[in-house]
Amino acid sequence: MTHVRQQRGLNAIKAYVPGKPIDEVQREYGLKNVIKLASNENPLGPSPKALAVMKESLSRVNSYPDAQNHNLLKALAEHLGIRPEQLTVGNGADGLIMQTCLAYLDEQSEVIVSQSSFPVYDIYTHVMRAALVKIPLRNFGLDLEAMLQAISDKTKLIFVCNPNNPTGTIVTAAEVEAFMNRVPKHVLVIYDEAYYELVDSPDYPDTLRYIRDGCTNIMIIRTFSKIYGLAGIRLGYAVAQPEILAPLNRVKEPFSVNLLAQAAGVAALEDQAFLEKTVASNHAGRIYLYGEFERLGLPYINSHTNFVLVRIGPQATAVQEMLLNKGVIVRPCTGYDLPLFLRITVGSQTQNVRFIEALESTLQDLGRLHSD
Numbered sequence: 001m002t003h004v005r006q007q008r009g010l011n012a013i014k015a016y017v018p019g020k021p022i023d024e025v026q027r028e029y030g031l032k033n034v035i036k037l038a039s040n041e042n043p044l045g046p047s048p049k050a051l052a053v054m055k056e057s058l059s060r061v062n063s064y065p066d067a068q069n070h071n072l073l074k075a076l077a078e079h080l081g082i083r084p085e086q087l088t089v090g091n092g093a094d095g096l097i098m099q100t101c102l103a104y105l106d107e108q109s110e111v112i113v114s115q116s117s118f119p120v121y122d123i124y125t126h127v128m129r130a131a132l133v134k135i136p137l138r139n140f141g142l143d144l145e146a147m148l149q150a151i152s153d154k155t156k157l158i159f160v161c162n163p164n165n166p167t168g169t170i171v172t173a174a175e176v177e178a179f180m181n182r183v184p185k186h187v188l189v190i191y192d193e194a195y196y197e198l199v200d201s202p203d204y205p206d207t208l209r210y211i212r213d214g215c216t217n218i219m220i221i222r223t224f225s226k227i228y229g230l231a232g233i234r235l236g237y238a239v240a241q242p243e244i245l246a247p248l249n250r251v252k253e254p255f256s257v258n259l260l261a262q263a264a265g266v267a268a269l270e271d272q273a274f275l276e277k278t279v280a281s282n283h284a285g286r287i288y289l290y291g292e293f294e295r296l297g298l299p300y301i302n303s304h305t306n307f308v309l310v311r312i313g314p315q316a317t318a319v320q321e322m323l324l325n326k327g328v329i330v331r332p333c334t335g336y337d338l339p340l341f342l343r344i345t346v347g348s349q350t351q352n353v354r355f356i357e358a359l360e361s362t363l364q365d366l367g368r369l370h371s372d
C-alpha cells in the first residue's frame with residue numbers, strides 16, 4: 001500500500017483504450033495471420049517519400065531535433081496558404097489536444113464535447129479538473145445547436161470533431177458558419193480535422209478561411225497519422241492566430257516533435273501521389289464494405305472517413321470477440337456510448353474481404369444468417 005496520493009482529477013479518468021495490437025492477438029489467440037482494422041491506420045503503409053527521408057535521417061538521431069521546427073513549419077505554411085506564425089506542430093494531434101487543455105483550462109472551466117466522439121478531449125479536461133459538458137448526438141452527427149445552447153460564462157473550449165470519430169459524419173460549412181457567428185468570443189472552438197484529406201463532400205467547411213479572415217476564437221487540428229500513414233512517428237499540427245497558439249507553446253515538451261517526424265512531415269506534404277492513392281483505395285474499400293453490409297442486412301452510417309460504423313445489435317461485443325478468434329481486430333464502441341455498434345477501419349481490399357468472410361461466418365455461427 002502506498003501513501004503517495006495521485007492528483008485529485010485522475011479518478012474521473014478512464015485511460016485511453018487503443019486498438020488491440022496485432023502481436024498481442026497473435027500471442028493470446030495462438031494465431032499467425034492477424035489483421036487490424038481498429039485504429040484507422042493507412043493500409044497502404046507510410047508515404048514512400050516520408051519513409052525515404054526518415055532512412056536518410058536515421059544517422060542524425062544523436063542530435064536533438066530543431067526546437068523551432070523551422071523547415072516543417074515553413075513547408076506546412078506554404079502547403080496550407082497561411083503564415084508560419086499561425087501554425088504549431090505537436091506530438092500527434094493528441095499532443096496538441098493535451099497542450100490546448102493544459103494551456104486553457106483550470107478548475108473553473110467548462111468544456112463542451114459531443115457524446116460519442118474522440119475520447120482524448122475528455123481525458124485532458126479531467127486532468128485539468130475542468131467540467132465536461134457532453135451533448136448527445138443528433139442523427140449520429142454532432143448537434144452544434146445544442147452545443148451552442150450549452151455555452152455558459154465558464155465555457156472555455158468546444159471540441160468539434162469533424163468528421164466525427166467514431167460515427168464518420170460531418171458538420172457542413174453552412175452549419176459551421178451559423179455556429180461561429182453565434183459562439184461568444186471568449187470560447188475557443190477547436191475543429192479536430194484528423195480525416196480532413198479523406199472528405200470529398202462539397203459541403204465540408206474550409207475552416208482555414210476563418211484563420212485567414214482573422215477569426216480569433218478558432219483552432220484547427222490535423223494529423224499525419226491517417227492519410228500519410230505516419231501514425232507511428234506521432235505528428236500533428238494546429239492552426240490558429242499566434243496569440244491563441246502562444247499559451248500552447250508555453251506548456252509543450254521542449255522537443256515535442258522528434259527529428260524523424262520533422263523530416264517525414266516535410267516529405268509527406270510533397271507526396272501528393274500517395275495521398276491520391278490512399279483516397280482512391282479508401283473510397284473503393286468503403287463502397288465494398290457498404291455493399292457487403294447491405295447484403296448481410298447490417299445497417300451502417302455513411303462515412304466521410306476511413307472507417308465505417310456498423311450496427312450489429314446486442315451481440316456486438318460477442319461478434320467483436322468472435323472476430324478476434326478469427327484473427328480480425330475491429331473496434332468495439334462501448335467506450336463511445338454506442339454499444340450496439342462496431343467501428344471498422346477500411347483496410348486493403350484483401351483485408352476487407354478477409355474481414356467480411358470472418359463477419360459472415362460469425363453471424364452464421366450465431367444463427368443470424370439464413371441461406372435461401
Ligand SMILES: *Cc1c(COP(=O)(O)O)cnc(C)c1O
Binds near residue numbers: 161192236
Ligand atoms: C486518430 C485521431 C486523432 C489522433 O491523431 P494523432 O495525430 O495520431 O494523435 C485525433 N483526432 C481524431 C478524431 C482521430 O481520429
